[in-house]
Structure formats: structure tokens, C-alpha cells
Amino acid sequence: MRKADYGIDAPGVIRNLFVIGGVLLLATLFGPAGVGPFRVGGTSVTLETRGMFAGGAVSCLLGGALMILYAEVGKFRHRDRMLAMIPWTGAENVLDVGAGRGLLAIGAAKRLTTGRAVGIDIWNAADLTGNTADAFLANAEAEGVAERIEVRSADARRMPFPDASFDVVLSNVCLHNIPDAKGRAEACREIGRVLRPGGVALVSDFRETALYAAAFREADFNVERSGLGLFDTYPPMRIVTARKPKD
DSSP states (O other): OOOOOOOOBSHHHHHHHHHHHHHHHHHHHHSOSEEEEEEETTEEEEEEOHHHHHHHHHHHHHHHHHHHHIIIIIHHHHHHHHHTTSOOOSOOEEEEETOTTTHHHHHHHTTOSSOEEEEEEOOOTTTBTTOOHHHHHHHHHHTTOGGGEEEEEOBTTBOOSOTTOEEEEEEESOGGGSSSHHHHHHHHHHHHHHEEEEEEEEEEESSOHHHHHHHHHHTTOEEEEOOOBTTTOSSOBEEEEEEOOOO
């Protein structure tokens, strides 16, 4: 049986970091040591460029390497951290918003017995290598949970589910891709709408988490926002935990 493959996140960003880092490294090695002199307030100043190029090269190359490390190792630890925050019974209906190749949904499905995990996405290739519904289903098959998995193409701002359909809603580095604050808040409200009373949503991201928390609070959810995960997520991420009040 084939091994599950969850892809490389933001491949275009990683490529650009390495390209820019490589150019800056070449400029450090072969470029001028400085430019100038310039007259600043009657003082002659030479701008030292080699150190600037070297700092930029290190920043870009290290950033690209850390993003690959997250894609290969860190995101699995982060998934397990998120899933460990749920007191599973095995009967939950779970929704993964921005499911990609199924990392969270499949991880949740492994904890289910009578429950079911649904993943939705718009399958944007820029977000993840091989980001397709077929790749999600192939991973579910490889992980032995295909019978507990469903995949839908859907926008997080307009989910095709009735109110109160899910006990748990999960999302990781998805909602920031929505291009405006209004749309990101709409996605949070949709998560709240499809969540059953007493259910919990876990939304992880490296930015916009204050907006997510505010949107859930406006809907009278009990909300917590974690500190930055500095050690195995890159960029560093926070987790917003939103619990829907019981009737």
C-alpha cells in the first residue's frame, strides 16, 4: 500500500525565499563591499552593503529551510497537539475547513468509531503541493480510514451544511488565505453556524487569530487564544479554541 503524502505547504513562498536568498548570497560574495560615499548633514557616509546582503541571505534561506522542516515534521506534531485538545468519544462528526490533503481530517478519523470526518477545500495549488480532493482520498485510503471520510469542494464562507451539523470543527493555516477581513469573519461565523451547541472549534493560524477570536466572541462563544508555537511551527502559530454554548 502506498504511503500517505501530505505535501509541502506554500511551495511558491519556499521557492521565492530560496531564490532571493541565493541572489543575496551571491551579492554578499561578489558584490561591492559598500556604496557611497554620501553626504549626510555635512558628514561623508559610506553604506556598508555586504553585511546587509549577508543578513538578508541568512534570513531568507533559514526561513525556507524552516518552512520545509514544518512541512516534513512540524505540522504532524502540530496536528497531534490540536487533536489532543479534544476529549474524543469516537462518535463525533468532524469538519476540517481547508482540509488540503487531509492532515487534520484523517488524524481525526483515526480517533473515530461511529463518527465521521468531512473535509472541505477550494483546492488552491498555491497553498499545498498536489492539493486535490483525489490526493485527500488517496491519503485516507493509505491511512485505512476511507470509510470514515467524506470530501467536499466548498468555500469556508458558504458551507453547504445545515446548522449544528458537527461536534468538532478544525482548521489549520487556512482562513488567512481569504483576502479580506470581512470574509475571514464570515468564515468564523459559518464555523459557528455548523457547530452543534456544546461543540468546539480549533482554528490555528500564523496571523489573523485575534480577528478569529473576536468573531467567535461576538457570537457568545467561550474563546481562548494560545501563545505562539515557537518550536515546531513556522511561521509561529496560535490556536484559537472556541466553544459553543449549550442550549
